[in-house]
Amino acid sequence: MKRTGNLAIAVLGLFLAQVALAKVEATLDRYQAALGDTLSLTITVTENDENLADIDTAQVSRDFEILNKSTRSSTQIINGQRTHERQLILNITPLRTGSLSIGAFRSGNSSSAPLTIEVSEPVEIDPGAETVLFEAELDRESVYVQGQLILTLRLQQAVNLNQRSISELQLDDAFVLPLEQRSFQRNAGGRPWLVHEVRYAIFPEQSGTLRIPAQSFSAREGSRLRGRLVRMNTPALSVDVLPRPANYPLGATWLPARDLKIEEQWSSDPQQLTAGSSITRSIRLVAEGMQGAQLPPVASTPVDGIKLFPDQPVIGDSEIASGKRGVRTDSAALVATRAGSFTLPEIRIPWWDIEAEQLRYAVVPARTIDVTSSGSPALGNSAATKPSAPVSADQQRDPANPFWQWLAALCAIGWATTALLWWRARKPSQPDVAGHTDSPRLGKSYKSLLAACSANQANQARHWLQQWAGAINPALEGSALADVARQFDDELLTQEIALLDQQLYSANTGAWDGSVLALSVKRLHKSRKKGGKATNDLPPLYPGK
Known part of the structure; x- marks a missing residue:
């Protein structure tokens, strides 16, 4: 009966898990359009037993004409779990x-x-004018420093074009991220147009005036070889970059966002925690109009009687209709060392609402946890360890027992393997001496490093500094910051790395300012490009070895 009951519980749990995974989501490819434009409405169902034919779309016909319908499906298996998605x-x-x-x-x-x-009203296009239009548009007239600005390059064509080419946006004083391109049809001026939009999310790195140079477009009309060559340029644009407001809290990470939310999650009910057991607490920040690398770490405040064991943060970005959405999750294992009542203090994150021009706070309220006794001795300052497998008294007394002989042999093999791996790790990796061009990893790490410096995030700056150095010289992969400083042999960089180390590993250092580190990295990065060297021009990591 007990086995049957367990099986029933397992089946019920599997059923409830599938129900929990059931989800219906509706999205549009954009949320602003003109009369005569076409839009793509996608309805996604992630539940195996549901049929798309059951979804009623009649309501759409009240304000929209449905031009056509299509379906698609996909199946994913991640960690043994199957997910089926229909659209x-x-x-x-x-x-x-x-x-x-x-x-x-x-x-x-x-x-x-x-x-x-x-x-909005239909786009006005003179029917006797050009058959190809190319324009640039910004989503706002001003933007806060490190805030998001959306640039849209819009190509409109009433004729067939081949070999279309649009210049790539390059800005020195801003972090640029390409967004998903859009294509749709538009009826204007009495004829159909094909509209193609190339979009960028721009994050200015300093206040003042951000100038966006003219962008160019070229194509051939009609035939690929003999068609008329079309060349067009957008006008140069400029936008005011506003500084951090004076009433923003000093020492706090600057977070200009459309919206910011903080979420708290627990691996199990915290009120069921017993002395000696552990539970995982995750704090998740979600910011609309920011990158994940810009979000600050959310560290749990130590509480007497509860030990904290932080995990590596999970940082990511996703794209939504308004641009980028950054996500950062900080998790920590909490171990209660004794029974009692403990209060985890409030978490309060300031951020700047760019739409309302107002300081706001994302808050996780204080929480009181009642830890009960587990019946075993409370943990002291020593870490909890797993009990070893039981060994009989005869095995303990007899040194010639085969158990001990096999155990000694396994330990010897493990020691030899460890020594071999240590010796191989000491050998420097050989740099790529055959010239190579800058990799996407180098560009990403460089821009992420500048973003971390601009946000004054010491931990992120350390991570991306190591990534940037490793992308330039593979021998620096995973090296300490002191090795990075020694290999670049730059006085200013060495000084700033020392200050960064002091900030990370010393107590009571105050807020860290990453502006000087960003300047030194920019100078080294630009001098490397101007020198025309795509090969590794740094000295070996361990000279003489």
């Missing part, structure tokens, strides 16, 4: 101007969030 894609065009709503779609017990789209 219904509707190409639609608005029937009127204004703020139009699309209600929730239901599938089983799940429903999507409602959508809202702003529809």
Whole structure:
């Protein structure tokens, strides 16, 4: 009976897990359009037993014309768990101007969030004018330093074009991230147009005026070889970059965002914690209009009676309709060393609402945890260890027992393997002496390092400094900051690395300023490019070895 009960519980748990994974999501490819534009509405169902045919789309026809429908599906298996995803894609065009709503779609017990789209008057295009238009557009007239600015390069064509080419955006004083490109149809001036948008998320690194140079476009009209060559340029743009407001808290990480949320998650119920046991607490920051690398670490405050064992943070980015969304998750294992009542203090993260021009706070309230006694001796300052396998009294007394002989042999093999791996790790890796061009990793690490310096995030600056150095010279991969400083042999960089080390490993150092480190890295990065050297020109990591 006990085995049957366990099986029933397992089956019920599997069923509940599948229900929990059920999800319906509706998204639009953009949330601003003109009358006559086409839009793509995607309804996604992630539940194996649901049928897309059951989803009622009649409500869409109230304000939109459905041009066509299509479906697609995909299956993923991650860590042995199978996820099946179905999508219904509707190409639609608005029937009127204004703020139009699309209600929730239901599938089983799940429903999507409602959508809202702003529809403007039709785009005015002179029917006798050019058949190809190329323009640049910014989503705002001013932006805060390290905040997000969206640049859209829009190509509109009423004729067939081949060999289309748009210049790549290059800015020295801003971090540039390409966004997903968009293509749709538009009816304007009495004829259909194909619209293609190339979009960038731009994060200015200093206040003042950010100048965006003219961007160019070229293509051939009609035939690939003999068609008319079309060349067009956008006008140069400029935008005011605002400094950090004076009323923003001193010493706090500067976070200009459209929205910022903080979430707390536990691996199990914290009120069930007993002395000597552990539980994992995760704090997740989600910021709209920021990168994950810009978000600060959220460290749990030590509490007497509870030990903290932090894990590596998980940092990532995703793309949403308004640009980038950064996510950072900091997790720590909490081990109660004794029974009692413990209060975890409030977590309070300041951020700047760029839409309301207002200081706000993301807050996790203080939480009191009642830890009960486990019935075993409370933990002291020693770490908890797993009990070893039981050994009989005869095995303990008899040194000639085969158990001990096998154990000694295994230990000897393990020691020899460890010594071999240590010896190999001491050997320097050979740099790539055959010339190579700058890799995407180098560009990403360089830009992420500058972003971390601009946000005054010492831990992130250390990580990306090591990544940047390793991308330039593979021999520096995973090296200490002191090795990086010695190999570059630059006085200013060495000085700033020493200050960074002091900030990371000394107590009561105050806030860290990454601006000087950013200047030294920029100078070294630019001098490397100007020298025309794509090969490794640094000395070996361990000279003479």
